Amino acid sequence: MTTPNGIDPSVPPSGTGCAECTASGGWWLHLRRCAQCGHIGCCDDSPSKHASAHAQGTGHPVIRSFEPGENWFWDYDASEMYESGPDLAPPVSHPLDQPTPGPAGRVPANWAETLR
16 A cells, blocks of 8 residues: 555566667666656656656655665655665665666766756
8 A cells, every 4th residue: 555655665666777768769867766666767868767757647745865875765756865764675776787877888988968
């Protein structure tokens, strides 16, 4: 059962990369995980901003970083960051051998310039 604050700790992540970028052949800078349904989307610094689009389209207000070593949450409704929160179903990040930005082989050589 989903908690009232938009977090369901029992739901695993949807995959190891941004669902939409993976489907379309795109790339991402950092990954975010929907704390309610587990959807993995790319961050707002990524070209496509799929995590924010997911939150807006579904009404799921809370994301967690899906980067290794990061455990912060962001609440879109409150525009507030939380340094920690409940433990979510594993895995808690993308694989350590997955590069950032990623995925390997799809990131343009001039990726940093494209984000400016």
